[in-house]
Amino acid sequence: xxxxxxxxxxxxxxxxxxxxxxxxxxxxxxxxxxxxxxxxxxxxxxxxxxxxxxxxxxxxxxxxxxxxxxxxxxxxxxxxxxxxxxxxxxxxxxxxxxxxxxxxxxxxxxxxxxxxxxxxxxxxxxxxxxxxxxxxxxxxxxxxxxxxxxxxxxxxxxxxxxxxxxxxxxxxxxxxxxxxxxxxxxxxxxxxxxxxxxxxxxxxxxxxxxxxxxxxxxxxxxxxxxxxxxxxxxxxxxxxxxxxxxxxxxxxxxxxxxxxxxxxxxxxxxxxxxxxxxxxxxxxxxxxxxxxxxxxxxxxxxxxxxxxxxxxxxxxxxxxxxxxxxxxxxxxxxxxxxxxxxxxxxxxxxxxxxxxxxxxxxxxxxxxxxxxxxxxxxxxxxxxxxxxxxxxxxxxxxxxxxxxxxxxxxxxxxxxxxxxxxxxxxxxxxxxxxxxxxxxxxxxxxxxxxxxxxxxxxxxxxxxxxxxxxxxxxxxxxxxxxxxxxxxxxxxxxxxxxxxxxxxxxxxxxxxxxxxxx
Numbered sequence: 332x333x334x335x336x337x338x339x340x341x342x343x344x345x346x347x348x349x350x351x352x353x354x355x356x357x358x359x360x361x362x363x364x365x366x367x368x369x370x371x372x373x374x375x376x377x378x379x380x381x382x383x384x385x386x387x388x389x390x391x392x393x394x395x396x397x398x399x400x401x402x403x404x405x406x407x408x409x410x411x412x413x414x415x416x417x418x419x420x421x422x423x424x425x426x427x428x429x430x431x432x433x434x435x436x437x438x439x440x441x442x443x444x445x446x447x448x449x450x451x452x453x454x455x456x457x458x459x460x461x462x463x464x465x466x467x468x469x470x471x472x473x474x475x476x477x478x479x480x481x482x483x484x485x486x487x488x489x490x491x492x493x494x495x496x497x498x499x500x501x502x503x504x505x506x507x508x509x510x511x512x513x514x515x516x517x518x519x520x521x522x523x524x525x526x527x528x529x530x531x532x533x534x535x536x537x538x539x540x541x542x543x544x545x546x547x548x549x550x551x552x553x554x555x556x557x558x559x560x561x562x563x564x565x566x567x568x569x570x571x572x573x574x575x576x577x578x579x580x581x582x583x584x585x586x587x588x589x590x591x592x593x594x595x596x597x598x599x600x601x602x603x604x605x606x607x608x609x610x611x612x613x614x615x616x617x618x619x620x621x622x623x624x625x626x627x628x629x630x631x632x633x634x635x636x637x638x639x640x641x642x643x644x645x646x647x648x649x650x651x652x653x654x655x656x657x658x659x660x661x662x663x664x665x666x667x668x669x670x671x672x673x674x675x676x677x678x679x680x681x682x683x684x685x686x687x688x689x690x691x692x693x694x695x696x697x698x699x700x701x702x703x704x705x706x707x708x709x710x711x712x713x714x715x716x717x718x719x720x721x722x723x724x725x726x727x728x729x730x731x732x733x734x735x736x737x738x739x740x741x742x743x744x745x746x747x748x749x750x751x752x753x754x755x756x757x758x759x760x761x762x763x764x765x766x767x768x769x770x771x772x773x774x775x776x777x778x779x780x781x782x783x784x785x786x787x788x789x790x791x792x793x794x795x796x797x798x799x800x801x802x803x804x805x806x807x808x809x810x811x812x813x814x815x816x817x818x819x820x821x822x823x824x825x826x827x828x829x830x831x832x833x834x835x836x837x838x839x840x841x842x843x844x845x846x847x848x849x
Contacts, residue, residue: 334421337434338414339454340399340406343627343667343674344591346457348434350400351411353418358394366399369407369626378409378439379416386443386491391423405671407626410448413437413468416491417498426495430466434458435494437470443491445470452478452594456587459485468494474594477587532573534751543570546727546836548754551577552761553815555808556660556682556722558645561729562696567685570729571641572608574683576751577758578639580604585637588677592636596629607638609680613647620648621655627667627674632659635680645686646714653719656682660722684723688712698731724808725836761818768823780810784825791827795834809833 335352362376380390397415399406414435420426429435436454437445447470455475458467459482469475471487478485488494537544543559547570550557557574559567581589581604589607593600601607611620611631622630632640642648659665663679689708693699703711720726784792796806812833813825820829 332422332424334418334428336414336418336421336429337431338411338436339434339458340404340411341408341450341454341595342404342672344453344595344676345674346454347401347404348461349406349411349414351414351418352398352400353415353422354396354398355391355419355422356394356396360392361394363394363396364399365396366402367405368399369405371409372399372406372411375409375412375415378412378441379419381441382412382439382443382491383416383419385441386495388420388425388495389423391419395419395422408448408450409438410436410450410454412439413445413491413494417494420495426498429498433466433468433498434461435468437468437488439491445488445490445494447472447474449597450595451475452600453591455485456591474590474600477590532576532751534573534576534754537566537570537573540566540570540729542836543727543729546725547574547577548757548819549812549815549836550574550681550683550725551754552758552819553724553811554681555724555812555815557684557725557727558720558723559683559685559727559729560688562699562731563687563692565729565731567729568643571643571683571685573751574641574681575606575608575639577754578606578681579755579759579762581606581637589637592629592633592676596634598634607635608641609635609638610641610643613642613644615648615652617649617652617655620652621659621665621667622676623667625669627669627672627676629676630665632656632665632678632680633676636677638680640680640682642682642684645684646711650714650716654716657718657722682723686715695728696731721802721804723837724812727836757819760821761815764818764821764823765815768818780814780825788825788827788830791830795830799834805837809837812836 333352333354335350338349338351339346340349341347364373364376368375383390397418399411416439417426417429417435421428436448436451436458438448440446451469451472452474455467455469455478458465459478465484467485469485469487471489475485475487479487486497488497534544534547543566546557549555551574559570561567586604590600609631615631618624618630620631622628622633645653655665659678659680660682663677664675665678666673666675688694689701689703690711691702694701694703694708701708781789781792792810795801795809801809809830810825810833813829816829816832817823817825
């Protein structure tokens with residue numbers, strides 16, 4: 332007898348509907364699975380067979396053919412186990428045929444219990460979007476609990492027997508977890524404190540380093556890539572770890588996008604609105620950093636989506652991995668192409684990197700003598716290409732000398748930022764001002780930021796571009812940093828001081844600093 336049950340397979344972050352067609356005929360016992368299944372799917376036969384028998388059903392003594400349509404799209408993963416089991420039960424008339432509105436998701440254990448699988452959240456969300464009448468049958472899992480309150484058609488079950496019992500008598504005999512399901516929600520307004528912030532990391536822990544703190548604030552307010560350079564012990568890693576405490580909480584839409592990425596990657600998703608902070612070791616492979624594999628999975632650049640990617644000891648990363656960052660930094664996504672498929676993963680992250688100026692680490696230091704010769708320093712810094720360095724909007728030199736200064740001596744232009752809470756408040760005001768300004772600019776149809784500059788500011792900008800021989804990208808990003816500085820100072824208009832600070836922040840390049848001291 333022929334029957335069909337619908338399920339969902341994934342290609343990257345994109346789901347597609349799969350018709351699991353089954354036909355059971357008399358003949359020699361055989362099980363054929365066709366439709367370009369991956370190896371993980373080919374093993375479904377033994378899982379489904381044991382699950383059916385241990386759930387009290389009969390394994391048919393005949394020829395079983397399961398076809399996965401569309402047949403020219405490769406399917407992978409274990410999420411089709413439940414659909415295959417229900418197809419066999421329906422084809423052998425052990426249960427009634429399923430409606431076309433039912434979509435079954437889940438991996439089967441040998442005892443018939445339902446398990447989650449890699450990409451469960453993404454598959455369930457895609458299934459719910461197919462039709463308002465779709466009834467999604469999925470395993471009871473914490474991963475998909477945020478979807479429970481959004482749609483009544485998502486039915487979580489614990490095992491195959493519960494599913495068939497619900498299908499046969501029409502009663503919702505489902506057994507969810509006994510604990511209360513709580514859904515993390517983002518507040519309607521953005522608060523000054525974040526849920527899940529590690530209180531051990533605060534900007535007030537950093538003493539001195541006023542320029543670096545200012546650069547960190549600008550980077551957080553305008554999503555500008557930041558490069559920290561300095562001798563060992565100057566606080567580069569310590570400062571970078573505090574960047575995440577300055578960022579505003581995730582919105583509901585951003586959190587949903589992150590859940591899809593982490594679900595496909597097979598990693599647990601955080602249960603708070605704090606933005607992700609990814610810090611891979613410098614031995615990470617190109618595939619681990621950018622994503623890839625025979626069945627492409629998200630890399631660190633995608634796991635840091637809507638968050639921070641921190642690369643410590645930047646020159647120690649492989650050249651191929653670093654050069655691969657250039658595309659996601661520009662377009663906010665990365666495309667991984669294989670012979671049979673092409674997957675695009677979002678990767679809009681805030682990049683912060685730290686490096687030493689030379690192999691020994693003390694080139695350009697005022698407190699320690701460098702043991703490296705000029706050729707060794709050039710060879711070390713040549714590991715970073717010009718196009719990659721050009722994508723850092725801010726470059727800051729951090730001296731290792733430990734100086735304690737009172738808050739009264741802090742320069743007013745650097746805002747006297749003492750805590751991460753104070754910084755978040757300023758960043759919030761800057762972002763709100765930017766949203767209002769961009770909305771008004773669209774209404775006025777302003778062609779660019781340059782058109783809105785005052786005459787003296789425009790003249791200074793032109794002189795800087797010509798004298799510093801800036802390329803188009805550098806000129807544009809300096810102007811963008813200057814605009815962020817004006818927003819932080821609660822202004823819309825860019826003045827000459829904003830441009831000067833933006834150029835100063837970009838000119839503090841580690842290569843220039845290290846050779847200036849030789």
